[in-house]
Amino acid sequence: MMNPMKGANVESLKNNNLVKVVYDDKIVKAFLLATMVFAGIAFLVGVLVAFQLSYWPLNLNMEWFTFGRMRPLHTNAAIFAFAGNAIFAGIYYSTQRLCKTRMFNDTLSWLHFWGWQAIILSAAITLPLGYSQGKEYAELEWPIDIAIAVFWVIFAVNFFGTLLRRREKHIYVALWFYISTIITVAMLHIVNSIEYPVSFLKSYPVWAGVQDAMIQWWYGHNAVAFFLTTPFLGLMYYFIPKAVNRPVYSYRLSIVHFWALIFIYIWAGPHHLLYTALPDWAQTFGMVFSVMLWAPSWGGMINGLLTLRGVWHLLRTDPIIKFFVTAVTFYGMSTFEGPLLSIKSVSHIAHYTDWIIGHVHGGTLGWNGFMVFGMTYFLIPKLWRTEMYSKSLMVSHFWIGFTGIILYYVSMAAAGITQGLMWRAMDGNGNLLYPDFVETVLKIVPLYWVRAIGGTLYLVGFFIMCYNVYKTIQMAPAHQADTEVLVAATEKESHSEPETGHRRLEGLVPTFSVLAFLAVFVGSVLEIYPSLNLKQYIKDEAPVAPYTPLEIAGRDIYIKEGCYTCHSQMIRQLADDVLRFGKPSTISESMYDRPFQWGSKRTGPDLARVGKKYPNLWHYKHMLDPRSVTPKSIMPNYPWLADNTIDFISIRKKVSVMNAMGVPYDEKTIAQADVVAENEAKVIAKDLADQGITQPGLERKEIVALIAYMQALGQKEKKKGDDNGKTVAGSL
Amino acid sequence: MSNEMDRDTGHDYDGIKEFDNPLPGWWLLTFYATIIFAFLYVIHYESGSGNTLKKDLEIALAQIEAVKATAGPAPLESEDKLLEKAKDPQLLAVGAEHFQSKCASCHGNELQGLIGPNLTDNFWIHGKGTITDMVATVRTGIPEKGMPPWEGILKNEEVLAVASFIHSKLGSNPPNPKEPQGTKVE
Numbered sequence: 001m002m003n004p005m006k007g008a009n010v011e012s013l014k015n016n017n018l019v020k021v022v023y024d025d026k027i028v029k030a031f032l033l034a035t036m037v038f039a040g041i042a043f044l045v046g047v048l049v050a051f052q053l054s055y056w057p058l059n060l061n062m063e064w065f066t067f068g069r070m071r072p073l074h075t076n077a078a079i080f081a082f083a084g085n086a087i088f089a090g091i092y093y094s095t096q097r098l099c100k101t102r103m104f105n106d107t108l109s110w111l112h113f114w115g116w117q118a119i120i121l122s123a124a125i126t127l128p129l130g131y132s133q134g135k136e137y138a139e140l141e142w143p144i145d146i147a148i149a150v151f152w153v154i155f156a157v158n159f160f161g162t163l164l165r166r167r168e169k170h171i172y173v174a175l176w177f178y179i180s181t182i183i184t185v186a187m188l189h190i191v192n193s194i195e196y197p198v199s200f201l202k203s204y205p206v207w208a209g210v211q212d213a214m215i216q217w218w219y220g221h222n223a224v225a226f227f228l229t230t231p232f233l234g235l236m237y238y239f240i241p242k243a244v245n246r247p248v249y250s251y252r253l254s255i256v257h258f259w260a261l262i263f264i265y266i267w268a269g270p271h272h273l274l275y276t277a278l279p280d281w282a283q284t285f286g287m288v289f290s291v292m293l294w295a296p297s298w299g300g301m302i303n304g305l306l307t308l309r310g311v312w313h314l315l316r317t318d319p320i321i322k323f324f325v326t327a328v329t330f331y332g333m334s335t336f337e338g339p340l341l342s343i344k345s346v347s348h349i350a351h352y353t354d355w356i357i358g359h360v361h362g363g364t365l366g367w368n369g370f371m372v373f374g375m376t377y378f379l380i381p382k383l384w385r386t387e388m389y390s391k392s393l394m395v396s397h398f399w400i401g402f403t404g405i406i407l408y409y410v411s412m413a414a415a416g417i418t419q420g421l422m423w424r425a426m427d428g429n430g431n432l433l434y435p436d437f438v439e440t441v442l443k444i445v446p447l448y449w450v451r452a453i454g455g456t457l458y459l460v461g462f463f464i465m466c467y468n469v470y471k472t473i474q475m476a477p478a479h480q481a482d483t484e485v486l487v488a489a490t491e492k493e494s495h496s497e498p499e500t501g502h503r504r505l506e507g508l509v510p511t512f513s514v515l516a517f518l519a520v521f522v523g524s525v526l527e528i529y530p531s532l533n534l535k536q537y538i539k540d541e542a543p544v545a546p547y548t549p550l551e552i553a554g555r556d557i558y559i560k561e562g563c564y565t566c567h568s569q570m571i572r573q574l575a576d577d578v579l580r581f582g583k584p585s586t587i588s589e590s591m592y593d594r595p596f597q598w599g600s601k602r603t604g605p606d607l608a609r610v611g612k613k614y615p616n617l618w619h620y621k622h623m624l625d626p627r628s629v630t631p632k633s634i635m636p637n638y639p640w641l642a643d644n645t646i647d648f649i650s651i652r653k654k655v656s657v658m659n660a661m662g663v664p665y666d667e668k669t670i671a672q673a674d675v676v677a678e679n680e681a682k683v684i685a686k687d688l689a690d691q692g693i694t695q696p697g698l699e700r701k702e703i704v705a706l707i708a709y710m711q712a713l714g715q716k717e718k719k720k721g722d723d724n725g726k727t728v729a730g731s732l
Numbered sequence: 733m734s735n736e737m738d739r740d741t742g743h744d745y746d747g748i749k750e751f752d753n754p755l756p757g758w759w760l761l762t763f764y765a766t767i768i769f770a771f772l773y774v775i776h777y778e779s780g781s782g783n784t785l786k787k788d789l790e791i792a793l794a795q796i797e798a799v800k801a802t803a804g805p806a807p808l809e810s811e812d813k814l815l816e817k818a819k820d821p822q823l824l825a826v827g828a829e830h831f832q833s834k835c836a837s838c839h840g841n842e843l844q845g846l847i848g849p850n851l852t853d854n855f856w857i858h859g860k861g862t863i864t865d866m867v868a869t870v871r872t873g874i875p876e877k878g879m880p881p882w883e884g885i886l887k888n889e890e891v892l893a894v895a896s897f898i899h900s901k902l903g904s905n906p907p908n909p910k911e912p913q914g915t916k917v918e
Binding site: 094097098100168170172238241242245247248249250251252253254256260275280281283284285287288289291292294295296298299302306339426427428429430431432435436573574575578579584612613614615617618621628629630631691692 | 738740741743745746747748749750751752753754755756759760762763766767769770773774777778784785786788789792793796797799800803832833837838846847878880884885886887
C-alpha cells in the first residue's frame with residue numbers, strides 16, 4: 001500500500017536523485033502465515049502416516065484415511081504447500097530489497113497468493129478422495145496441473161518484471177538461484193504433466209513405461225533440486241549474511257557452484273532407477289552425475305558456513321543462527337549422502353528401503369525445515385515491527401526439533417540398512433536367508449515407532465513456534481505499515497566502467513536467464529530424447545498383450561489407492577531380487593503402463609510377477625483382511641473394495657483413450673469395452689463363488705477388477721517357445 | 733591465511749557484501765576428482781570393458797547355481813525313517829506354526845480344505861498321502877492350480893516339519909470339511 005507522500009518531500013527527494021520505495025510487506029506476511037498453516041498440516045499428516053506404518057489399525061478401515069492416500073497428501077503438502085509458501089515469502093521479501101523496488105504488480109502478487117492456496121486446497125480435497133495420477137509428487141490431476149502452470153507463470157511474470165525494474169545494476173547470487181528455480185520448475189512440471197484427460201478428474205500420461213519412468217524421475221529428482229535446493233540456497237544467501245551481518249565468504253565460489261550445480265543436477269534423475277530395466281547407459285550417467293554433484297552442492301554449504309567466520313559465538317547466543325547453521329549442516333550431510341546412495345552398489349542395499357526415507361527427511365526436516373524456521377524467526381519481528389515474544393521458546397523449539405530429526409534419521413537409516421541386508425542375505429546352500437518378506441518388515445517395525453516419536457517431537461517444536469509467533473504478533477504495535485526506504489533513483493545507470501565476464505552477465509537478466517535455461521535444458525534433452533523412441537529398446541512388434549478392459553479398471557483402482565507408495569513393480573537385475581520375485585522385469589513388460597508403477601519403496605513385496613501366484617480367493621481375502629492370509633502383515637484392510645461398484649461405462653472411454661495413445665485394441669474391444677469387462681468380471685466372480693464367497697452382486701465390485709489386474713501382473717508377455725521359462729534359480 | 737583472503741569485492745546488495753576469496757583447494761580437488769572418476773567410469777562401462785548389468789546378474793546367478801549344485805538336494809530318506817522323525821513334538825510344533833502362517837489361508841486352519849483340498853481325509857489328488865509325497869508337494873507346489881512351491885522359502889527341515897504336521901492330522905475329522913477330491917487311498 002503506497003502511502004501518499006508529502007509534496008515538499010517529493011520535491012526534495014527528486015532534487016537529491018532519491019526516490020522513496022515502499023516494499024510490499026503484506027504479501028510477505030500472507031505467504032509467511034500460509035507457510036505456518038500448511039507446515040502444521042504437512043507435519044501432522046506426516047506424523048499420522050508414520051504411526052500408520054507402526055500400527056496398521058490406525059488406517060481405521062476408512063477409504064480416504066489409509067496410508068496410500070495420506071502419503072501423497074503428506075508429500076504434496078510438505079513440498080508444495082509448506083516449502084512452496086516459504087519460498088514465496090522469502091523471495092517476495094528479499095527480491096524487493098535486492099532490487100530496491102516494490103514487486104512489479106500487486107495484483108499479480110495477490111493472484112499468485114490466492115491461486116496457490118486454491119491449488120493446495122484442491123489437492124487437500126482430491127488426494128484423500130483418491131484422484132491421483134499415481135506419479136510421485138505429481139499426483140494432482142490435470143485441471144490442477146493446469147492451474148499450477150498458470151499460477152507459476154503469473155509468479156514468473158511478477159518476479160521477472162521486478163528484476164527488470166530494479167534499481168541495482170547487478171543481480172545478487174540469491175536472485176540467480178531464484179531465476180533458475182522459476183525457469184526449471186516450469187519446464188519440469190509442464191513436461192512431466194503432459195497427459196490425456198479421460199474425464200474431469202482422470203487422465204493418463206502420454207509417456208508410457210520406461211519413458212514415463214525416465215521423465216518422472218527427471219522431474220522427481222529435480223523437484224528436490226529446484227524446489228527444495230536452489231530456492232533455499234537463494235534464501236540462504238540472503239538471510240544468513242543478513243542475520244550475522246557478515247560478508248559472503250566467496251563471490252567466486254558462488255559463481256562456480258551455481259553454474260555447476262544447475263548444470264549437473266538435471267542429469268542425476270536416473271539414480272532413482274539403478275539396476276532397473278532402464279538402459280544401462282542412462283543408469284551410468286545418472287550415477288556419475290550424482291557423484292559429480294557432491295562438490296557443487298558443498299560449495300553452497302561452504303559459502304553458507306564460512307560466512308559466519310568471526311561470529312561463531314552467535315551460534316551459542318542467537319537461536320536464529322542455531323537454526324541456520326544446523327540447516328546448512330544438514331544440507332551438507334544430505335548432499336554427501338545423496339551421491340553416496342547413487343553409487344550402484346550402495347543403491348543395491350538402500351534402494352526401496354527406509355534409508356531413502358531417512359535421507360529425504362534429513363534434507364526436508366533439517367535443511368528446508370530449519371531454514372524456514374530461522375527465516376520465520378528473522379522475519380516475524382521485522383515485518384511486525386517488534387521483538388520475538390520469547391527467546392527461550394525459540395531455543396526449546398530448536399532442541400526439541402533437532403532431537404526429532406536425529407531420532408528420525410537414525411531410526412530410518414538403521415531400518416533401511418537392516419532390511420536391505422536381510423533382503424540380500426543368503427544361506428550356505430544358495431537360498432535366501434529371509435525368504436518371507438513379512439519377516440524383514442516385522443524386524444524394523446520397532447524402528448517405525450522410533451521414527452514416529454521423532455516426527456512427533458518435530459511437530460511439538462513447531463507448535464512451540466506457533467505459540468511464540470502468535471504471542472509476538474499479539475504484542476505488535478496496532479498500526480502496521482509497509483517498509484519505506486529511500487534509494488538512489490539512477491543507481492542502475494550510475495556504473496559506467498566497462499565490465500567483463502560474469503560481472504557483466506549479472507547486469508543482463510535476459511541473457512542470464514537464457515543461459516540458466518540452457519544449462520538445465522541440455523542435460524534434459526540428451527538424457528530424455530533417446531527414450532522417446534521406445535522402439536529401439538523393444539525389438540518385437542508386439543511382445544506383450546495390452547491390459548484387458550477390466551484390468552485397466554483394476555489398475556486405476558491400484559493407482560487410486562496409492563498401492564505404489566508401498567509396492568514396487570520392478571524386479572531389479574540383482575540376484576537377490578530374482579531369487580525372491582522372479583526374473584528381472586523388462587522394458588517391454590511395462591510398455592503400455594500409463595503411468596508406470598515401478599515404485600520407489602518396498603514396504604510390502606514387489607508385485608511385478610504376482611500374477612497367477614495365488615488363487616483369486618487369496619487376493620479376495622487378502623484385500624479385505626491381509627492378516628487372514630499373511631499373519632502379522634502391516635497392510636491396511638480395504639473392505640470398501642467389496643462394496644464400491646465398478647463404473648463399467650467409464651472403461652469404454654479409458655480403452656479408447658489408451659487406443660488413441662497407440663495401445664493396440666481391436667475395434668470390438670474398444671466399442672464394447674464395458675461389456676468385455678463385465679464378462680471378465682463374471683468369470684472371476686464365479687470362481688470366487690465356487691470357493692464359497694457368496695456375496696451377491698460381487699461381479700460388479702471393485703475388488704474383482706483389482707483381482708483381474710493383480711492376476712495380470714507379469715503374465716502379459718506373449719509366450720514363444722521356452723522364452724517364458726523360469727530363471728536358472730527358479731521363480732517365486 | 734594468505735594475503736589474498738577476505739579481499740572485498742565492493743559489491744553491496746541491501747547491505748550484503750561479498751568477499752572475493754579463492755575457491756578452497758580441497759574443494760576444487762574433490763570436484764576434479766569426481767569429474768575424473770566420472771569419465772573413467774563411463775569409459776569403462778560404455779566401452780564394453782565393464783560388465784553390463786545383465787552380464788553381472790548372469791554371473792551372480794551362476795555362482796548361486798554352483799553353490800546349490802554342491803549343496804545338492806536333501807538325501808531322500810525312506811518313508812519309515814521320515815515317520816520316525818515325524819513323531820518329534822518339537823518338529824510338529826514348528827510345522828504347525830508354518831502351516832498356520834503359510835498353508836492355512838488355502839487349506840483351512842483345521843486342514844479341512846478351503847481353496848485347496850481337505851488334507852485330513854483319505855482322498856488324495858497328488859500322491860498317496862505318504863510323508864514322502866507331502867514333502868514333494870510342499871517343495872515343488874502345484875503351480876498350475878495356484879499352490880506355490882515352498883522350496884526356497886522353507887528350509888529342508890521346515891518342509892519336513894510341515895509334512896509331519898499334516899501327516900499327524902490325518903483322520904482328525906475337523907468340522908465343515910471340504911468334499912473329498914482325488915482318489916481314495918485305503
